[in-house]
Amino acid sequence: MCNFLALGLLFTSSCVTFRNIENTRPRLEKPESNDVFDLRQIEKLEQEDIILVTTYQAQRYYLIYQETDGQHLKGLLMREPVTNDPIAVKDRYQMRIPVTEIKKVQIRKYNYISGLALPTAIVISLYTMLAISLRNSEHNM
Numbered sequence: 001m002c003n004f005l006a007l008g009l010l011f012t013s014s015c016v017t018f019r020n021i022e023n024t025r026p027r028l029e030k031p032e033s034n035d036v037f038d039l040r041q042i043e044k045l046e047q048e049d050i051i052l053v054t055t056y057q058a059q060r061y062y063l064i065y066q067e068t069d070g071q072h073l074k075g076l077l078m079r080e081p082v083t084n085d086p087i088a089v090k091d092r093y094q095m096r097i098p099v100t101e102i103k104k105v106q107i108r109k110y111n112y113i114s115g116l117a118l119p120t121a122i123v124i125s126l127y128t129m130l131a132i133s134l135r136n137s138e139h140n141m
Contacts, residue, residue, distance in 0.1 A: 037102045037103060037104065037105070039099055042068050042073060042099070042105065045065045045068075045107065046065070047065060047066060047067070048064060049064075049065040049107055049108070050062070050063070050064055050065075050078070050107070050108040051063050051064075051065050051105055051108070052105070052106040052108070053075075053097055053102060053104075053105050054102075054103050054104040054105075055101045055102060056101055056102075056103050057101070059081055060081065060084075061075075061077060061079075061081055061095060061097060062077070062079040063075030063076060063077060063078060063095060064076040064078060064092075066094070068099070071098060071099060072096040072097060072098055072099065073096070073097045073099055073102065073105075074094060074095070074096050074097075075094070075095055076092045076093065076094060076095070077092055077093055078092065
């Protein structure tokens with residue numbers, strides 16, 4: 001039973017997560033005010049990075065990053081901001097967000113620990129369940 005709980009817990013974890021861009025390398029010195037987004041963080045982004053931009057009005061935009069022109073961050077919108085519904089690839093459109101409205105930018109990163117732990121835990125759990133069932137069947141004979 002414990003194996004089923006552990007397996008269920010691992011299935012609910014994700015291999016891909018959004019991380020604060022400040023936590024990616026290279027690390028920059030913190031700005032004086034935590035309320036102001038440090039525009040130097042945008043320099044860490046590469047084209048085609050999947051990002052989550054949160055504005056001061058609490059709007060959340062899932063974008064495929066394209067570029068920054070100094071005044072706007074530009075990217076293809078992946079989800080509808082209000083409903084959070086996915087947008088089909090052919091229907092995606094460019095979104096321009098003024099950098100003065102950006103509160104936080106998070107970048108989607110692969111979590112290697114979860115990515116490796118999940119398959120390993122599945123194999124170990126299945127092996128353990130098989131060993132227990134074989135042992136129980138031998139005792140019943």
